[in-house]
Amino acid sequence: MDQDTLLLTVAVLGGTGKEGKGLAYRWAKAGYQVLIGSRTPEKAITAAGEIIELLEGLGSVVGMSNQEAAQHANIAVLSVPYAAHRATLESVKDSLQGKLLIDVTVPLVPPKVSKVQMPPAGSAAQEAKEIVGDGVEVVAAFQTVSYELLLGEAAVACDVLVTGTSKNARKEALKLVEAAGLVGWDAGPIENSVVVEGLTSVLININKQYGSTHAGIRITSVDRPA
Amino acid sequence: MDQDTLLLTVAVLGGTGKEGKGLAYRWAKAGYQVLIGSRTPEKAITAAGEIIELLEGLGSVVGMSNQEAAQHANIAVLSVPYAAHRATLESVKDSLQGKLLIDVTVPLVPPKVSKVQMPPAGSAAQEAKEIVGDGVEVVAAFQTVSYELLLGEAAVACDVLVTGTSKNARKEALKLVEAAGLVGWDAGPIENSVVVEGLTSVLININKQYGSTHAGIRITSVDRPA
Numbered sequence: 001m002d003q004d005t006l007l008l009t010v011a012v013l014g015g016t017g018k019e020g021k022g023l024a025y026r027w028a029k030a031g032y033q034v035l036i037g038s039r040t041p042e043k044a045i046t047a048a049g050e051i052i053e054l055l056e057g058l059g060s061v062v063g064m065s066n067q068e069a070a071q072h073a074n075i076a077v078l079s080v081p082y083a084a085h086r087a088t089l090e091s092v093k094d095s096l097q098g099k100l101l102i103d104v105t106v107p108l109v110p111p112k113v114s115k116v117q118m119p120p121a122g123s124a125a126q127e128a129k130e131i132v133g134d135g136v137e138v139v140a141a142f143q144t145v146s147y148e149l150l151l152g153e154a155a156v157a158c159d160v161l162v163t164g165t166s167k168n169a170r171k172e173a174l175k176l177v178e179a180a181g182l183v184g185w186d187a188g189p190i191e192n193s194v195v196v197e198g199l200t201s202v203l204i205n206i207n208k209q210y211g212s213t214h215a216g217i218r219i220t221s222v223d224r225p226a
Numbered sequence: 227m228d229q230d231t232l233l234l235t236v237a238v239l240g241g242t243g244k245e246g247k248g249l250a251y252r253w254a255k256a257g258y259q260v261l262i263g264s265r266t267p268e269k270a271i272t273a274a275g276e277i278i279e280l281l282e283g284l285g286s287v288v289g290m291s292n293q294e295a296a297q298h299a300n301i302a303v304l305s306v307p308y309a310a311h312r313a314t315l316e317s318v319k320d321s322l323q324g325k326l327l328i329d330v331t332v333p334l335v336p337p338k339v340s341k342v343q344m345p346p347a348g349s350a351a352q353e354a355k356e357i358v359g360d361g362v363e364v365v366a367a368f369q370t371v372s373y374e375l376l377l378g379e380a381a382v383a384c385d386v387l388v389t390g391t392s393k394n395a396r397k398e399a400l401k402l403v404e405a406a407g408l409v410g411w412d413a414g415p416i417e418n419s420v421v422v423e424g425l426t427s428v429l430i431n432i433n434k435q436y437g438s439t440h441a442g443i444r445i446t447s448v449d450r451p452a
Contacts (some may be wrong), residue, residue, distance in 0.1 A: 058341035114414050114423060115306065115413075115414065115415050115418065115422055116414075116418045117417070118420075146447075157401070157446040157447050157448065160447055161428060164367050181398070185432055186431065186435050187342050187428045187431055187432065188341065188342075188427065188428060188431035188433070189340075189341050191341050191342050191343070192341065192342045192424065192427060192428055192431070194342055194344075194420055194421070194424055195342060195420070195421050195424035195425055195427070195428050197419035198418065198420055198424070199421055201418060201421070202387060202413045202414060202418055202421050202422075203445075205412065205413055206411050206412070206413065206445060206448060207448075209412050210411070210448045210449065210451070211448075211449075212447060212448040212449070214447050215445055215446065215447050215448045216445070216446040216447050217443050217444065217445060217446060218443065218444045218446050219429075219430050219432060219441055219442070219443060220383040220384060220438050220441065220442040220443060220444050221372075221383050221384065221438060221441050221442050222432060222433075222436045222437075222438040222441045223231075223436065223437075223438070225436070
């Protein structure tokens, strides 16, 4: 646990969902203070209890409302179905000012989830930036990681591409990627989020056609970050 | 050389460029009849001669104008700088009717080539489809492969994502991916081309920041196609 970890509290908004819970588990295990947020605080408290149990008591995970979690965190991670994306952001945007928002949302449009269909802003992360405004740095990351793998202990064979509104924001997010036991790459400006988010539909296609359940990607022909 | 190969003539439009030349070399080596097209037929003839030399005479590669190449081919591969994309397509669209077009173009907008900036159609491949019309199947592929690797003999550590207007078109294109010695994946409908083309800007970012020259991607956690 280095100094960065001791100072940081991470809120996982929508942390009662499968992916959010997986990320919360990994970060709590790495020593971060984790706040689970939900529209329904009781569900957040239950999810926090489940994660503490998985950690055999060795971690700090607390459940509360999305607004409280956003208020008390240094970094907020948004992990909600796309249908709840805008409403959740509207409800926490005041609490996010001056902080870093990591958007994990994939803007899938059922039933055609294997077809890339981005919102008018260009991507969910760009839409988030429009909603939260200039006072919040926004990063897109973690879309292509299978939640089942996050709750396990095995190495995850899927790299994380990180796009965002500044190099510093991407750097902060990359620390959380590493803390989750994953390999991350700075994939450039927020405009590149369409690739990061759209890859999910491509991987859904590949899963369907090649009989797999958690296809991922890996960057090749580059020295992997330590 | 199987029957498919014997029957197929592949035109590489813009085949005097680096990537086009690399693909032409690989396909001629695999036994395809290859036509190199260029706006300037003399340049196409010179490029064809260079490839024949690399092949030590063992291959069929002929240079001609883009129009002639499109006319005489079963499959046309478009490998031009994005600035020449529309004009080249307009000049060959009549010859392409009833055929398969594989668009290798990356819609980079200099000087910000590390930022994804797609045309209004959504991607270069979708723009191509708009230009050539309903009589032509369009596929996007090969954007992320380093041309330097194509002209060498070493295994290329970069998978090829293939999107396109029909499953059958993607299947045909995947045969050419395999013939080029690469591993390809059916990545879904033409709307997913934004991911395939946009990955180039992401990889340019990674090359710049991690000191590499030909970063690629590989699909993980799926049995790789034979």
